Structures are given as C-alpha cells and as structure tokens.
Amino acid sequence: xxxxxxxxxxxxxxxxxxxxxxxxxxxxxxxxxxxxxxxxxxxxxxxxxxxxxxxxxxxxxxxxxxxxxxxxxxxxxxxxxxxxxxxxxxxxxxxxxxxxxxxxxxxxxxxxxxxxxxxx
Numbered sequence: 617x618x619x620x621x622x623x624x625x626x627x628x629x630x631x632x633x634x635x636x637x638x639x640x641x642x643x644x645x646x647x648x649x650x651x652x653x654x655x656x657x658x659x660x661x662x663x664x665x666x667x668x669x670x671x672x673x674x675x676x677x678x679x680x681x682x683x684x685x686x687x688x689x690x691x692x693x694x695x696x697x698x699x700x701x702x703x704x705x706x707x708x709x710x711x712x713x714x715x716x717x718x719x720x721x722x723x724x725x726x727x728x729x730x731x732x733x734x735x736x
Contacts, residue, residue, distance in 0.1 A: 633698060712724060
C-alpha cells in the first residue's frame with residue numbers, strides 16, 4: 617500500500633471517528649437535558665419522563681437503569697475506535713520517517729492537524 621493510499625485511508629477513518637465522537641457527545645448532551653429536566657415530583661411520584669424534542673414518555677426507573685450502561689458501552693466503543701485510529705496514524709508516521717527528508721515535510725503537511733502526528 618502506497619503512502620498516498622494510506623493517507624486517503626487515514627482521512628476516511630478520521631472522518632468516521634469524528635462522526636462517532638460527535639454523535640456520542642450529542643447523546644451525552646441529550647442525556648444531560650433529560651437528567652436536568654427530572655424534578656423531585658417526577659422522582660416522588662415515579663412519573664414517566666417526557667423526552668425533550670420528541671415528546672415521548674419513558675419510564676423513570678428504566679431510563680436511570682439503562683442509560684448509564686448504554687453510555688458506558690458507547691464510551692468504550694469510542695475509545696476503541698480512537699485507539700485503532702491512532703495505531704493507523706502511528707504506522708503512517710513510521711512509514712513517512714523512512715522516506716527522504718524532502719518528502720517527509722510534504723506528506724506530514726498533507727496529513728493535517730492530527731495530535732498524533734506532531735513528531736511526523
């Protein structure tokens with residue numbers, strides 16, 4: 617696989633990791649909105665929660681049991697995705713270091729502003 621092909625693969629992978637991360641952060645924000653909208657009255661009466669933006673009622677106990685588990689596993693998934701992406705970037709950086717110095721600067725400049733490649 618040539619370095620240009622690896623660079624294109626890194627760009628695609630970076631876009632996917634970015635999209636997963638943004639979706640996860642949106643889920644966290646939405647979860648925070650639901651938690652912030654829970655009142656003492658909801659808890660005392662065990663009244664169902666109304667989801668913001670969707671206007672759907674969900675059971676209070678079910679939400680507070682399931683959501684931490686869901687957030688944990690999604691966070692674990694995001695961490696694994698970032699780890700796998702960093703391995704690809706480090707492999708690319710190692711391949712760039714084997715090139716002549718005048719090619720290294722151009723390849724690293726094409727990579728963009730990834731925090732993994734500061735030593736590239």
